[in-house]
Amino acid sequence: MLLLNPRNMTRNYPDARSREIMEKTIAFFEKKGLTKLKEDFNGAVWYADFLEFCKTEGIFSSMMTPAQQSKEGENAVWDTWRVCGFAEILGFYGLCYWYTYQVSVLGIGPIWMSNNQGAKAKAKQLLDQGEIFAFGLSEKEHGADIYSSDMIVTKLADGSYTATGGKYYIGNANKAAMVSTFGKMAEGGENAGKYIFFVADSQRPDYKLIKNTVYSQNYVAEYRLENYTFTEADVLHHGDDAWNAALNTINVGKYNLGWASIGICTHAYYEAIDHAANRHLYGKTVTDFPHVRQLFTDAYTRLVSMKLFALRAADYMKTASSEDRRYLLFNPMVKMKVTTQGEEVINLLWDVIAAKGFEKEPYFAMAAQDIRCLPKLEGTVHVNMALIIKFMANYFFFPAKYPEVAKRDDGSNDEFLFNQGPTTGLGKIKFHDYRIAYNSYDLPNLSVFKEQIALFTEMMMKTPPSAEQAKDIDFLLTAGEMFTLVVYGQLVLENAKIYNVETEVIDQIFDFMVRDFSKFALQLYSKPSSTPGQMEQCLKMLKKPVVDATRYNTVWESHVLKMKDQYSMPK
Numbered sequence: 281m282l283l284l285n286p287r288n289m290t291r292n293y294p295d296a297r298s299r300e301i302m303e304k305t306i307a308f309f310e311k312k313g314l315t316k317l318k319e320d321f322n323g324a325v326w327y328a329d330f331l332e333f334c335k336t337e338g339i340f341s342s343m344m345t346p347a348q349q350s351k352e353g354e355n356a357v358w359d360t361w362r363v364c365g366f367a368e369i370l371g372f373y374g375l376c377y378w379y380t381y382q383v384s385v386l387g388i389g390p391i392w393m394s395n396n397q398g399a400k401a402k403a404k405q406l407l408d409q410g411e412i413f414a415f416g417l418s419e420k421e422h423g424a425d426i427y428s429s430d431m432i433v434t435k436l437a438d439g440s441y442t443a444t445g446g447k448y449y450i451g452n453a454n455k456a457a458m459v460s461t462f463g464k465m466a467e468g469g470e471n472a473g474k475y476i477f478f479v480a481d482s483q484r485p486d487y488k489l490i491k492n493t494v495y496s497q498n499y500v501a502e503y504r505l506e507n508y509t510f511t512e513a514d515v516l517h518h519g520d521d522a523w524n525a526a527l528n529t530i531n532v533g534k535y536n537l538g539w540a541s542i543g544i545c546t547h548a549y550y551e552a553i554d555h556a557a558n559r560h561l562y563g564k565t566v567t568d569f570p571h572v573r574q575l576f577t578d579a580y581t582r583l584v585s586m587k588l589f590a591l592r593a594a595d596y597m598k599t600a601s602s603e604d605r606r607y608l609l610f611n612p613m614v615k616m617k618v619t620t621q622g623e624e625v626i627n628l629l630w631d632v633i634a635a636k637g638f639e640k641e642p643y644f645a646m647a648a649q650d651i652r653c654l655p656k657l658e659g660t661v662h663v664n665m666a667l668i669i670k671f672m673a674n675y676f677f678f679p680a681k682y683p684e685v686a687k688r689d690d691g692s693n694d695e696f697l698f699n700q701g702p703t704t705g706l707g708k709i710k711f712h713d714y715r716i717a718y719n720s721y722d723l724p725n726l727s728v729f730k731e732q733i734a735l736f737t738e739m740m741m742k743t744p745p746s747a748e749q750a751k752d753i754d755f756l757l758t759a760g761e762m763f764t765l766v767v768y769g770q771l772v773l774e775n776a777k778i779y780n781v782e783t784e785v786i787d788q789i790f791d792f793m794v795r796d797f798s799k800f801a802l803q804l805y806s807k808p809s810s811t812p813g814q815m816e817q818c819l820k821m822l823k824k825p826v827v828d829a830t831r832y833n834t835v836w837e838s839h840v841l842k843m844k845d846q847y848s849m850p851k
Contacts, residue, residue, distance in 0.1 A: 282584060282587055282588070282779060282781070283546050283549075283583065283584070283587065283843075284368055284369070284372060284542075284543065284546050285846055285847050286306045286310065286369075286372070286847060287846070287847055289302065289303065289306070291365060292689050293362070293365075293689075293691070294689060294690055294691030295355060295691050297342060297355040298359070298362050298365075298691065301337070301339055301342060301343065301362075301366065302365055302366065302369060304337055304339075305339065305366070305369050305370070306369060308330070308333050309373040309374075309377075309849075310849070310850055312329070313849070313850050313851055314641070314642075314643060314849040314850065314851050315641070315851050317373065317374060317643075317646075317849075318640065318641065318643075318646065320497060321374060321376065321497060321646050322640065324495055324496055324497055325497055326497060326499065327376060327377055327380060327497055330377050330380075331380065331410065331412065332410075334410060335409070335410025336410075338408070338410075340381070340384060340407055340410065340412070341354075341356060341404075341407040341408050341410075342354070342355065342356045343356075343358075343362065343363065343366060343381075344358070344384065344385060344388055344407060345357075345358070345404060345407060346358040346392055346693055346694075346695065346698060347693035347695070348693070348695065349392065349400060349404050357691065357692070357693040357694075358392075358693055358694050358695075358697065358698070359598075359691055359692065359693065359694060360535075360594045360597045360598050360688075360694050360697075361594055361598065361688060361689050361691070362691070363385075363536065364535070364536075364539045364590065364591070364594050366381070367381070367382070367536045367539035367540055367543070368539045368540070368542050368543040368546075369543060370540065370543065371539060371540035371541065371542065371543025371544045372543035372544065372546055372547045373543075373547070373849075374497075374646065374650070375540060375544065375646075375650035375653065375654075376496060376497035376498050376650075378536075378540045378543070379451055379498050380412060380451070380452055380498070382451070382533060382536050382537075382540070383412075383413070383414055383415055383450075383451030383452045384412045384413040384414075384452060384456075385532065385533045385536065386413075386414075386415035386417075386460075386529055386530070386532075386533045387412075387413025387414045387415040387452065387456060387458065387459065387460050388403055388407075388413045388458075388460075389415070389460070389525070389528070389529030389532050389533065389698075390415075390460040390477050390516050390517065390525045390526070390529055391403045391413075391458065391460060391479070391516060392698045393516075393517070393525045393528060393529065393698050393699070394477075394516040394517055394525070396513075396515065396516055398513055399458075399479055399513075399514070399516060402458070403458060406457045406458065411456075411457035411458075412452045412455055412456055412457065413452065413456050413457065413458050413459070413460070414450055414451060414452040414453045414456035414458075414459040414460070414482070414501075415450065415451075415459075415460055415529065416431075416447040416450050416453070416459050416460060416461035416462060416480065416503070417447070417450075417462045417526055418447065418448055418449050418450070419431070419445075419446060419447055419448050420446060420448035420449075420502065424659055424660075424663060426462060426523075426526060429445070429462060429463055429464045429475070430445045430446070430464075431443060431444075431445030431446070431447065431461065431462065431463035431464065431505070432444055432445055432463065432464060432465075432466050433463045433464065433465050433466065433476050433478070434465075434466040434469055435465070435466075435469055435470050435471075439511070439512065440509060440510065440511050440512075441478070441509070441510050441511070441512075441514075441515070442507045442508060442509050442510075443461070443463055443478070443480075443505045443507075443508045443510065444505060444506055444507055444508070445463065445504070445505060446490075446502065446503065446504040446505075447461065447501075447502070447503055447504075448493070448502045449493055449500055449501075449502070450500065450501045450502075450503060451498060451499070451500050451501075452499065452501075453482060453489065453499070453500075453501030453503050454482065454489055454492070454499040454501055455482065455499070456482050457481070457482070457483075458479050458480075458481070459479065459480040459481070459482050459487075459503075460477060460478075460479060460516065460529075461477070461478055461479070461480045461505070462475065462476075462477055462522065462526055463475070463476050463477075463478065464476070471518070471519065474518065474519045474522075475517075475518075475519060475520075475522035475523050475526075476515065476517065476518055476519075476522050477515070477516040477517040477521075477522040477525055477526070478510055478514050478515050478516060479510070479514045479516060480505065480508060480510070480514075482503070484508075486505065486506060486507065486508045486509070487503060487505060487508065488503060488504040488505070488506060489501055489503050490502040490503060490504055520702070523703070524700070524701070524702055524703050527703045528697075528700040528703065530658060530659070531607075531608070531611055531697070531700065532697050532698075533658065534611060534612060534614070534615040534658040534659070534664075535590070535593060535594070535597065535611050535614040535615060537614070537615045537618075537619050537654045537657060537658055538586070538590045538593075538614035538615055538617075538618030538619055538622075538654075539590060539614075539618075540654060541586065541618055541619045541621075541622030541651065541654050542583070542586050542587050542590060542618065542622070544622060544626075544647045544650055544651050545579075545583050545586070545622050545625040545626060545647070545651070546583065547643055547647065547847075547849070548625075548626060548629055548643065548644050548647040548648075549579060549580070549583060549625070549629060549843060550843065550846060550847045550848065551633075551642055551643055551644050551848075552576075552579075552629040552632055552633050552644065553567075553576060553840075553841075553843045553844045554844055554845060554848060555632075555633050555636055556572060556576070556632050556633065557841065557844040557845075558844075566632070567841065572632055573836055573840075575628045575629070575631055575632050576628075576629075576632065576836075576840050577788065577832070577835060577836055577840050578628050578792055579625045579628040579629050580835075580839065580840045580843070581785065581788050581789045581791070581792060581835070582621050582624055582625050582628075582789075582792060583621075583625050584781075584785065584789065585621070585768070585772050585789050586618045586621050586622065586625075588771070588772045588775040588776060588779070588781070589613070589614070589617070589618060589768055589771045589772050589775070590614050590618055591775055591779075592610075592771040592772075592774055592775040592778075593607070593610040593611060593613065593614045593771060594688065595685050595686070595687060595688040596610050596685060597610075597611065597694065597697070598688040598690075598692065598694055599685050599688060600694075600696050600697070600700075601696055602696075602701060604682060605709045606682075606709065606711055606712075608667075608671075608706065608709060609668060609671045609675070609709070609711070609767065610767070610771065612659075612664040612667055612668055613664075613668065613764055613767060613768065615658055615659070615664055616655070616661050616664040616665060616668070616764070617764050617768055619651075619654040619655040619661075620655050620661060622651050622654060623651055623652065623655065626647060626648055626651045629644075630644075630648060643849060662753070662757060665756075665757050665760045665761070665764075666753070666756075666757075667706075668760055668763070668764060669756055669759070669760040669763065670706050670707060671706070671709060671711070672740075672759075672760070672763045674707070674708075674709060674710055674711060675711045675714065675763070675766075675767065676714075676737050676740065677737075678710060679710065679711060679712060679713035679714075680710035680711065680712065681712065682712045687778050714766060714767070714770045717769075717770045717771075717773040717774050718730055718733070718769070718770065718773065720773060720777060721773065721776075721783070721786060723783060723786060723787040723790065724787060724826035724828065725787045725788075725790035725791050725793070725794055725825050725826050726773075726786070726787065726790045728790070728794050728823050728824075728825065728826060729769060729790050729793050729794050729797065731823065732794065732797045732798075732801070732821050732823055733766050735817060735820050735821045736762055736763075736766070736797075736801075736817075736821060738817065739813075739814060739817035739818070742813065742817070743811060743813035743814045743817065745759070746809075746811070748809065749809050752807075752809050754807065755804075755807050755809050755810070758800055758803045758804045758807065759804060761800045761803075762797060762800045762801065762804070765793060765796060765797050765800070768793075769790070769793055772786075772789060773786070782838075782839075784831045784834045784835050784838075785835060785839060787826075787828075787831055788831065788832065788835045790825075791825040791826075792825075794823050794824070794825045795825060797821065797823070798821065798822045798823055798824075801818045801819075801821035801822055802818065802822060804818050805818035805819060
């Protein structure tokens with residue numbers, strides 16, 4: 281079974297420690313039980329019990345220590361596959377637990393990417409002690425616009441530094457042992473206007489914790505430094521290296537958001553199908569109603585495609601190198617596309633369970649709240665789309681040849697992720713021919729989707745965006761949605777081969793893909809700036825999926841409905 285079931289852990293792990301981490305984490309939450317989980321969530325209780333568990337079991341230390349920083353015999357590696365599985369499990373039980381891990385990943389990233397051996401040694405020692413980390417990047421007035429940082433650092437005559445400025449929306453910043461903080465050198469001094477990354481200590485008196493910006497189990501802080509003194513021993517990066525470390529750290533961490541979404545949706549699905557399949561209305565089981573079956577089938581196929589895409593993206597993350605940077609397209613799509621699909625899955629399920637989705641006892645109300653967060657973190661959907669559309673021309677029109685990427689569940693350390701180099705040159709990145717994946721199956725809805733792709737690429741060649749449209753973010757975002765559907769389908773198809781996904785499920789996936797493509801084509805047609813030529817092409821892209829009752833019923837009986845009575849969290 282592709283989807284996570286805590287009662288039947290079928291995923292392959294290459295070593296005993298990885299499996300131990302996953303099984304012990306599941307056991308922690310299963311013992312905690314749903315009632316206590318919800319009580320802590322509703323009461324905004326700091327997750328001290330989870331952090332103590334992770335400390336006792338050495339989980340964060342194993343998960344967040346690259347092999348080059350590990351001790352002999354420790355079996356600590358930074359393995360994207362292992363990270364994905366852990367993020368999925370944490371999302372399955374509660375986003376707050378995932379969040380403290382996620383922001384620790386971000387906080388320690390600039391440290392591992394630095395040449396500061398003292399900071400690395402300290403970080404390793406603190407990890408072993410069960411400490412957490414924070415990533416001081418965003419600011420209240422500038423958000424993700426890190427060009428405009430107001431964290432001003434001044435170098436003093438004795439070689440030390442002072443920092444003054446605030447950071448906003450910083451997870452773990454109340455308890456983090458090391459806060460990787462991004463700033464800018466003061467005007468008029470040495471290296472004026474250049475960027476700097478340094479480590480701050482959240483427990484020092486000149487580190488001013490102002491408030492928690494959310495009402496949650498999480499502590500998402502606003503903090504301020506006022507003449508905060510530090511030395512070169514606390515500096516991680518100078519100049520362009522600081523800029524690169526900020527963006528490359530986000531590259532390491534952002535795919536985790538998609539995996540949290542997969543975990544949330546999977547748990548919610550179990551609850552929803554059990555509720556509907558055991559509820560009777562008007563002399564029928566709720567799952568007997570045709571519209572309910574459609575909602576569940578759509579939710580199921582979207583969830584399966586989320587996991588297929590994210591798993592395949594992880595393969596490309598693990599294969600990444602300075603010669604193969606395809607991950608820079610697939611990675612933000614796990615963050616952007618998988619998380620928005622997660623919202624869609626929860627909406628579909630909510631339409632079935634209705635008022636049940638508001639009740640305090642089930643998991644679902646927590647899932648419905650948490651799922652909204654993920655598209656907004658680590659850069660909004662729009663920020664990530666602005667990055668993604670930079671790859672469109674090379675993806676469609678200038679393919680390159682690469683060795684085929686295999687399933688990467690080998691447990692190897694992903695050393696390149698901490699040595700990604702400059703963040704420039706995105707326009708030079710090439711991709712393998714997407715048509716290889718699309719020609720690997722002959723299925724009715726896949727054929728319709730391929731027609732839509734051909735019409736879209738034809739539009740790009742015949743009526744490409746004008747100079748004005750190229751500056752119109754609203755126009756480009758919709759075109760970008762159509763582009764991402766093509767990339768999404770490509771990796772789903774690649775992984776369907778690897779996992780031997782049944783053809784009826786694949787074709788049902790492309791049923792919703794055809795509908796989604798048509799939706800965005802209609803949106804592009806309706807844009808104020810769209811030209812008559814573009815509008816004509818968009819109308820041609822409006823397609824209806826192929827109706828096949830036999831296929832649909834097989835998916836319903838053999839896949840969707842089989843999810844019932846498979847998992848229920850202990851009370």
